[in-house]
Amino acid sequence: MKLLTAAQTREADAFTIKEEDIESVDLMERVAKAFAGWFENKFQPTQPVYIFCGPGNNGGDGLAIARLLHQRQYKVQVYIIGDVSKASHDFKVNLEQLPKEIVQHPIQAEADIPVLPDGACVVDALFGTGLNRPVTGLYGKVIEQLNKSNNCITSVDMPSGLYTDSQTPEEGAIVQADFIVSFEFPKLAFLLPQHEQYIGQWHVVPINLSQKFISHVETTLHCTTQQDVKHLLKPRKRFSHKGLYGHALLLCGGYGKMGAAMLAAHACLRSGVGLLTIQAPPVGYSVLQTAVPEAMTLVDKNRKHLSELPQGIEKYDVIGTGPGLGTEKVTQTAIGQLLATSTQPLVIDADAINIIASSDRLKSQIPKHSVIFTPHPKEFERLVGKAQNDYDRLERMKEFCHKHACYITLKGNNTAIGTPDGNIYFNTTGNSGMATGGTGDVLTGIITAFVAQNYSLEEACRLGVYVHGLAGDLALNTVGEISMIASDVIDHLPKALLSLQQP
Numbered sequence: 001m002k003l004l005t006a007a008q009t010r011e012a013d014a015f016t017i018k019e020e021d022i023e024s025v026d027l028m029e030r031v032a033k034a035f036a037g038w039f040e041n042k043f044q045p046t047q048p049v050y051i052f053c054g055p056g057n058n059g060g061d062g063l064a065i066a067r068l069l070h071q072r073q074y075k076v077q078v079y080i081i082g083d084v085s086k087a088s089h090d091f092k093v094n095l096e097q098l099p100k101e102i103v104q105h106p107i108q109a110e111a112d113i114p115v116l117p118d119g120a121c122v123v124d125a126l127f128g129t130g131l132n133r134p135v136t137g138l139y140g141k142v143i144e145q146l147n148k149s150n151n152c153i154t155s156v157d158m159p160s161g162l163y164t165d166s167q168t169p170e171e172g173a174i175v176q177a178d179f180i181v182s183f184e185f186p187k188l189a190f191l192l193p194q195h196e197q198y199i200g201q202w203h204v205v206p207i208n209l210s211q212k213f214i215s216h217v218e219t220t221l222h223c224t225t226q227q228d229v230k231h232l233l234k235p236r237k238r239f240s241h242k243g244l245y246g247h248a249l250l251l252c253g254g255y256g257k258m259g260a261a262m263l264a265a266h267a268c269l270r271s272g273v274g275l276l277t278i279q280a281p282p283v284g285y286s287v288l289q290t291a292v293p294e295a296m297t298l299v300d301k302n303r304k305h306l307s308e309l310p311q312g313i314e315k316y317d318v319i320g321t322g323p324g325l326g327t328e329k330v331t332q333t334a335i336g337q338l339l340a341t342s343t344q345p346l347v348i349d350a351d352a353i354n355i356i357a358s359s360d361r362l363k364s365q366i367p368k369h370s371v372i373f374t375p376h377p378k379e380f381e382r383l384v385g386k387a388q389n390d391y392d393r394l395e396r397m398k399e400f401c402h403k404h405a406c407y408i409t410l411k412g413n414n415t416a417i418g419t420p421d422g423n424i425y426f427n428t429t430g431n432s433g434m435a436t437g438g439t440g441d442v443l444t445g446i447i448t449a450f451v452a453q454n455y456s457l458e459e460a461c462r463l464g465v466y467v468h469g470l471a472g473d474l475a476l477n478t479v480g481e482i483s484m485i486a487s488d489v490i491d492h493l494p495k496a497l498l499s500l501q502q503p
């Protein structure tokens with residue numbers, strides 16, 4: 001699914017209005033209906049509803065929502081902030097249509113800001129995508145009061161005060177929304193970790209914007225949904241054999257960290273690889289042979305750490321490395337050789353990232369169009385550099401992916417995948433139960449398996465990250481967030497893949 005900027009959203013609205021030959025206020029009515037439909041499913045008419053409206057079309061939405069909720073038996077009060085005479089055209093039309101039974105309160109001074117009764121639902125319709133400066137003054141005071149109250153806040157389209165697709169200046173007040181109901185598309189701002197306190201649960205409701213516009217509009221930002229990945233998954237052929245699903249090599253594990261190799265190996269096998277070989281130091285030999293009987297094991301000459309590449313390395317279709325490696329000198333040398341000589345795609349995680357990050361020479365040797373890095377935020381910072389904020393971090397990711405013609409999956413909630421051609425795909429699966437040691441090793445194994453099966457590097461990243469998160473989400477039902485461990489994610493990979501294969 002595409003993610004549109006605020007400007008593109010305006011274009012989509014305008015295009016739809018023209019294409020359907022309707023008035024902008026008709027589209028506002030659709031927005032309000034879509035919101036009211038969501039609201040009715042969430043809140044009882046017994047709960048009083050306080051709607052706070054700003055002077056633009058977001059406020060106009062608020063007024064239309066007030067009318068629709070009133071018709072559906074909710075007890076609605078409307079608070080209008082700002083100069084109504086300067087309000088948008090569609091705001092004024094909806095103000096005229098507001099039933100007399102709905103109490104209207106102008107807020108012209110701080111003293112007019114109401115104290116909200118317990119249990120009241122707040123609808124925040126102060127500002128949406130038209131915000132063009134930080135919110136201060138009386139609007140800022142209203143937002144501060146709403147945030148201080150313990151009432152549940154549902155924002156229309158955006159938490160008011162938050163910029164849609166750029167850094168919000170520090171002085172601006174921002175609504176801390178429990179719920180956000182956004183129209184047709186999510187917004188970039190919802191997906192960034194730095195906005196956690198403003199973004200509760202977000203929901204996207206359709207308003208039938210022009211499909212023609214949506215399919216033609218150009219964007220580098222995307223959100224990966226189930227629909228997007230479902231069609232990527234390739235069925236296995238009836239007369240197929242293991243040779244068709246790739247031979248992966250994992251260079252993982254070291255003294256005290258053989259578990260990382262096991263997790264990556266199990267995940268790789270459960271994700272459909274044809275053949276798997278693991279090279280590990282002798283300390284890991286028996287444990288791997290016992291714990292992962294499906295995999296072949298090669299032994300490094302160094303007793304504790306990776307120090308060499310195996311003979312005949314060309315025969316592997318993909319190499320996954322990093323989990324459990326450590327950063328010993330001998331391992332640094334081996335990773336250097338890998339970058340300099342490999343002819344197949346590489347999936348590079350954990351300590352292998354740390355090794356490359358610490359050497360400009362190694363960075364300059366990253367082979368083009370054949371590497372996927374899977375850093376967590378700290379590893380990302382080592383590799384790409386420190387960023388000022390999440391927007392800056394995405395820009396740096398784009399630059400790095402472009403410069404080295406590589407892929408990066410920046411892990412976290414809504415893992416962001418950067419590609420050499422400047423696209424960013426945000427993931428929509430996964431949960432905080434996965435914030436536990438070893439889940440990243442599982443991801444390395446999954447992505448390695450998809451590359452082995454001849455998915456493009458971009459597909460392997462998107463599919464791998466999605467399936468990994470989906471397995472974590474399915475594990476929630478059996479083990480919950482607190483007890484979840486990396487092995488639970490592996491245990492739920494079969495169900496995750498099966499669910500994607502369902503029509």
Ligand SMILES: NC(=O)C1=CN([C@@H]2O[C@H](COP(=O)(O)OP(=O)(O)OC[C@H]3O[C@@H](n4cnc5c(N)ncnc54)[C@H](O)[C@@H]3O)[C@@H](O)[C@H]2O)[C@@H](O)CC1
Pocket residue numbers: 013024025027028031054055056057058059060061088090126127128129130131132133134135136139156157158183
């Ligand atoms: N045709 C329509 O009427 C539609 C309306 N929609 C709604 O309209 C919203 C966008 O509407 P607008 O473009 O009118 O923008 P907003 O309602 O978000 O705000 C714009 C107004 O606020 C003022 N403003 C901006 N920043 C301010 C600040 N910091 N302090 C004080 N005033 C400030 C602007 O001068 C302008 O008057 C969307 O978020 C959505 O809620 C859309 O959902 C779809 C179609």
Ligand SMILES: Nc1ncnc2c1ncn2[C@@H]1O[C@H](COP(=O)(O)OP(=O)(O)O)[C@@H](O)[C@H]1O
Pocket residue numbers: 350375376411412413414415429430431432433434435436437438439440441442443468
């Ligand atoms: N709060 C969260 N929401 C969604 N996914 C998460 C969350 N926390 C962690 N994850 C996922 O779990 C994995 C953790 O990887 P990583 O930090 O490398 O772990 P490790 O190094 O212990 O294997 C990543 O894929 C990340 O996206």
Ligand SMILES: [K+]
Pocket residue numbers: 058124125126127128155156157158159160
């Ligand atoms: K809003």
